[in-house]
Amino acid sequence: MSCHVPARYATDGLPRARGVFGRDNPRNSPTVFNAAYQTAEHWRADRDSVEDQARRALLGKPSFGNATDEEALARLRALPAPYPEEFRRAFPGDAEPVSIRNWGTAIGAYERTLLTPGPFDAFLNGDGKALGAGARAGLTAFMDEGCVQCHDGPLLGGNALRKFGVDAEYAPLTHSNPVDEGRFEITKDEADRYVFKVAPLRNVARTAPYFHDGSVATLPEAVAIMAQTQLGKQLSAERVAAIVAFLESLTGPVPATFSPL
Ligand code: HEC
Incomplete structure (x- = not known):
């Protein structure tokens, strides 16, 4: 349970995963929830x-x-x-x-049992009060700014591959070093350079650090970088805060069946 820690929403909180023999892995541990x-x-x-x-x-x-x-x-x-x-x-x-x-x-x-429905699900199910005004404004911003072009479906992601860096290169913004070339390393197809899976966003407020290499420490920074790299937009601090408030509504309780040994 050192890699998928319950209190960290089944991640390890490290930029890059540590293997069972103490060696660093090239990428950030994804959560097993959802x-x-x-x-x-x-x-x-x-x-x-x-x-x-x-x-x-x-x-x-x-x-x-x-x-x-x-x-x-x-x-x-x-x-x-x-x-x-x-x-x-x-x-x-x-x-x-x-x-x-x-x-x-x-x-x-x-x-397949490790699901974490949260306030956003209650909202979608008809409970208009499940999201506060801030989170509702954030949901509107998330849709209007175009985040939903990639982060869609029940997990708000996890169902498509896209380039990280459509409008601006990611590494200068994330300060990633080394720079991971994503699926290109597997397929050697030029079209796959810097292509990664669109990250699912459930519990994202609880699974820092962010991106495939854990290069970004906070969610507001990650949101601002997404807007720049994926949409070519500079979002105001208020707009970023609203989106973060919405993303927090994707946090649900840790499943009762997921407990430390
Ligand atoms: C063109 C597709 C695309 C768009 C548009 C997009 N994203 Fe992403 N998003 C991705 C991809 C791909 C990743 C994975 C990047 C990586 O780490 O390699 C990602 C990762 C993230 C992460 C990091 C999640 C984690 O667990 O580390 C957050 C947060 C995020 N996106 C939020 C947003 C927000 C908010 C917007 C709108 C401002 C947005 N995204 C727009 C494709 C997109």
Whole structure:
């Protein structure tokens, strides 16, 4: 529970994730809350689903996990009670219930329960008082300024890939060093340079620091940078504060099923 800390809304609060062997990872730890309902996982959308993410997280030495599937499987098979029995109960009729595939399915099934509806959902469901005047003004600004062009759907993001830096390069504003080239590193396609997954915004007020490399410490700064890089706009401090008030309405309670060990 050092990577997905409940009090930090299932993130680690660090700019970049620290792997199980203490090595820094190149990118910021995403939260597991609501993560299952994205169209793909991770900043570069290189995991198809939370199930795929969980399976592949077993590998990845030297930062994470094991060197080979065989090594990972040996460790799963060595898990003490109650795991062997629980796997048998969860996957009845499966000759080998303890498998990498079933491990991913089980972790994914759990992650699919980690939802955090907040005041914005109550508002959408018809409770006009669920958002204060500030948050309502922020919602209007979020729509009028064009944030919704990318941050849409139930998670306000997590369903598309876009360039970080449409109107202005991101690195001079975020002071990122090194500069991550995003999906380009995976596809080597020039059109993918600096392309990242549109970040989902649920609980964003609680998951600092921001962006794929955790390069920006506060939400107002992150909002102002988004307006510059994605929309070519300089927002006033008041406008930024309004949007932040709206984003705070996307914070819901930590799920009761998510507790420290
Ligand atoms: C053209 C698409 C696009 C538009 C328009 C856009 N965003 Fe983003 N947003 C992104 C992408 C892509 C990322 C991920 C950037 C990264 O870290 O690599 C992101 C990330 C963010 C983050 C950081 C989330 C985190 O967990 O680190 C916030 C906050 C954010 N956007 C808010 C906004 C706001 C507010 C607006 C309107 C002013 C906006 N965005 C407009 C595409 C967009």
